[in-house]
Amino acid sequence: MGFSQSPLSSLAEELLELAIKSGAEVAEVYQSRSHSQPVFFEANRLKQIETSQSEGTVLRLWHNGCPGLAVAYGSVAARAMVERALALSQLNPPEVVELTCAQGSVYPDVGKHVPLEQLVAWGRESIALIRNSYPEVMCNGDWERDVETTRLVNTKGLDCHYTDTTLSCYLSAEWVRGDDFLTVADGQTQRNFLHNQKVVEQILQRLNWAQENVIPPTGRVPVLFTSKAADMLWVTIQAALNGKRILEKASPWSERINTVVTSPSLTLYQDPITGPFSCPFDDEGTPTQPLIFIRDGVLENLYCDRATGRSLGVNTTGNGFRPGLSSYPTPGLFNFLIQPGTTPLKSLISQLDDGLIVDQMLGGGSGISGDFSINVDLGYRVKNGEVIGRVKDTMVAGNVYSALKQLVGLGDDADWNGSCYTPSLVVEGLSIISKH
Secondary structure (H helix, E strand, C coil): CCHHHCCHHHHHHHHHHHHHHCCCCEEEEEEEEEEEEEEEEECCEEEEECCEEEEEEEEEEEECCEEEEEEEECCCCHHHHHHHHHHHHCCCCCCCCCCCCCCCCCCCCECCCCCHHHHHHHHHHHHHHHHHHCCCCEEEEEEEEEEEEEEEEECCCCEEEEEEEEEEEEEEEEEEECCEEEEEEEEEEECCCCCHHHHHHHHHHHHHHCCCECCCCCEECCEEECCCCCHHHHHHHHHHCEHHHHHCCCCCCCCCCCCECCCCCCCEEECCCCCCCCCCECCCCCECCCEEEEECCEECCCECCHHHHHHHCCCCCCCEECCCCCCCCEECCCCEEECCCCECHHHHHHCCCEEEEEEEEECCCCCCCCEEEEEEEEEEEEECCEEEEEECCEEEEEEHHHHHHCEEEEECCCEEECCEEECCEEECCCEEEECC
């Protein structure tokens, strides 16, 4: 699936050559190809197997210092792309041109090929395990293999590329009990293999906890966010660490470098070689790097692209990524890790006299302000260290920054939720609101 056997390789060079001949001072070409094969299960049975492919090419050039960008999907007419990019450059003001020079780095492909038969087998096995314990539930899910190749080449001699093969699954169990409808879902993204047993165990645990519906707690009680739900908190923190937000003074941490911003129990970082969302270089061709953002509660670093780093008077951290092919690189995270604690989830629960477990939520989280009010889609009440049942019609409100200063427990059960690797955690200072 690499570019070495693809006509896209010669296309990149053709685009660069045409751009220079047409008057551009410098240019770059970003190419992305993906090949996905999802296997779908519906109502406990295999429904269908699909195959989808997509290709995208982005030309970015500078003419008289002014940037122009053109995007094409599928087959590409090189001259038409160059003409579109040049036309757009006439509408933009000049800017400092920053392109990565040739580095001589070779990036290996990552991830192993897994046959479709294995994806089907994993799906059937997972559904069977759940229905062995709960034959009345209805399971839906998908298991997918995705192969993505990325290449970036420019007129300064840079040419970097690699192919990433990832596996993912999503499984939901629907349980109807009279007029009570419950959906428990979980998933996983990995390279080389999937831990289906782990996904099944987590769903079965939630179904076990939901045997009874109980009255939720109210007021201010400790809230345990499972590793799946904790991502809601980290979305806000990722925004606060964004160099662009720092530059705009939109982040509450704009003037807080080298000061305490969270509980001393928290260490947050990125690692280019860890997890299924690792990558060797960003969309500007800069090698990614390990970086500690918060160490023992103290803010040490932020992340930025080339332009933002220059404005802040620092170097890029290798975090310049395109939100989409038609976008210019902007500060972004490729993976975000929270150093787990040493306490098992069961022990965290046993330490709660009266509390709430949040596992699934409805609606969005907080913005950069940190204030949020969420509906609990799947939550449980804890009394005297035991889960006594599922709660309904419950909301949780508070502020992310305040909550992370009132961290009272950090689990050892870190897991990937999207590109965020987070354990479960217990915080105080949040309000529980119920209709009961």
